[in-house]
Amino acid sequence: xxxxxxxxxxxxxxxxxxxxxxxxxxxxxxxxxxxxxxxxxxxxxxxxxxxxxxxxxxxxxxxxxxxxxxxxxxxxxxxxxxxxxxxxxxxxxxxxxxxxxxxxxxxxxxxxxxxxxxxxxxxxxxxxxxxxxxxxxxxxxxxxxxxxxxxxxxxxxxxxxxxxxxxxxxxxxxxxxxxxxxxxxxxxxxxxxxxxxxxxxxxxxxxxxxxxxxxxxxxxxxxxxxxxxxxxxxxxxxxxxxxxxxxxxxxxxxxxxxxxxxxxxxxxxxxxxxxxxxxxxxxxxxxxxxxxxxxxxxxxxxxxxxxxxxxxxxxxxxxxxxx
Numbered sequence: 001x002x003x004x005x006x007x008x009x010x011x012x013x014x015x016x017x018x019x020x021x022x023x024x025x026x027x028x029x030x031x032x033x034x035x036x037x038x039x040x041x042x043x044x045x046x047x048x049x050x051x052x053x054x055x056x057x058x059x060x061x062x063x064x065x066x067x068x069x070x071x072x073x074x075x076x077x078x079x080x081x082x083x084x085x086x087x088x089x090x091x092x093x094x095x096x097x098x099x100x101x102x103x104x105x106x107x108x109x110x111x112x113x114x115x116x117x118x119x120x121x122x123x124x125x126x127x128x129x130x131x132x133x134x135x136x137x138x139x140x141x142x143x144x145x146x147x148x149x150x151x152x153x154x155x156x157x158x159x160x161x162x163x164x165x166x167x168x169x170x171x172x173x174x175x176x177x178x179x180x181x182x183x184x185x186x187x188x189x190x191x192x193x194x195x196x197x198x199x200x201x202x203x204x205x206x207x208x209x210x211x212x213x214x215x216x217x218x219x220x221x222x223x224x225x226x227x228x229x230x231x232x233x234x235x236x237x238x239x240x241x242x243x244x245x246x247x248x249x250x251x252x253x254x255x256x257x258x259x260x261x262x263x264x265x266x267x268x269x270x271x272x273x274x275x276x277x278x279x280x281x282x283x284x285x286x287x288x289x290x291x292x293x294x295x296x297x298x299x300x301x302x303x304x305x306x307x308x309x310x311x312x313x314x315x316x317x318x319x320x321x322x323x
Contacts (some may be wrong), residue, residue, distance in 0.1 A: 016154065018155075035171060038167070041118075044088075045069055046074050048074045048093065050105055056164065057096050062075040063164065068174040069172070080107055096123070097123075099123070116130065121135075162224055202311060204309060208298075213264065296313045
């Protein structure tokens with residue numbers, strides 16, 4: 001007998017892909033209703049399901065929570081023995097059951113109704129008990145399981161996960177959830193670090209080293225030393241950034257015999273300093289520093305007048321794990 005492992009694996013993938021694609025044809029007003037219920041939630045989203053549906057539910061709850069919709073998973077059996085106390089008025093429930101007849105899930109329905117909670121059902125049987133009591137029924141049924149005996153949930157579980165992703169993505173798009181919002185919810189992960197903005201890491205207010213064009217070079221050096229960023233910005237009479245002075249600029253000026261007391265900042269500064277907007281990704285700031293062989297950038301707010309709002313140093317970026 002030939003070992004047609006790859007062919008059999010390809011069949012599994014094909015069946016599961018077809019199961020997901022089949023869901024697109026089933027999207028109707030119920031999906032819109034489900035999204036509206038989730039958008040209108042005054043509390044959290046409670047996701048519940050038993051067995052493999054429970055594992056799917058945990059994933060859906062995690063995806064919702066990470067994209068700006070507070071959510072948690074309620075194990076239906078534990079819910080029947082006290083954990084239902086975590087559910088409050090104002091919450092919205094997503095219940096997952098392939099058959100729509102899972103005993104533990106159905107037993108929770110009267111409690112959800114008593115609390116007045118909207119119920120969204122993800123089920124493969126739109127005529128089931130769960131579906132009849134739901135406020136929105138999303139059909140996640142598939143025509144075929146990838147399991148050759150048709151017993152192990154395979155394509156059906158994949159389809160349910162995909163529908164959960166569809167709900168989460170449409171929901172966060174409707175909410176206007178941004179990359180910055182995502183970064184706020186993922187501060188410790190690599191995705192969050194990639195989405196950090198310059199504003200998240202910049203020095204602002206008194207932390208920004210600044211002198212005026214007529215400031216004596218010795219005082220500019222004191223500012224550079226006090227702020228400990230190796231640089232100071234130089235403002236002209238209108239308050240605009242006219243240039244920058246680095247500690248290297250001062251050192252080279254001293255080597256040329258420049259009088260620190262009689263030389264003004266504008267005589268030593270480099271003009272046309274590099275800058276970046278506060279809303280730009282921190283990764284963009286690091287790339288600009290590397291391209292220009294500099295260690296800091298002055299930060300502007302991006303408005304029409306380009307107001308100076310801070311400074312970001314390469315050490316701040318590297319310490320935050322931006323790379």
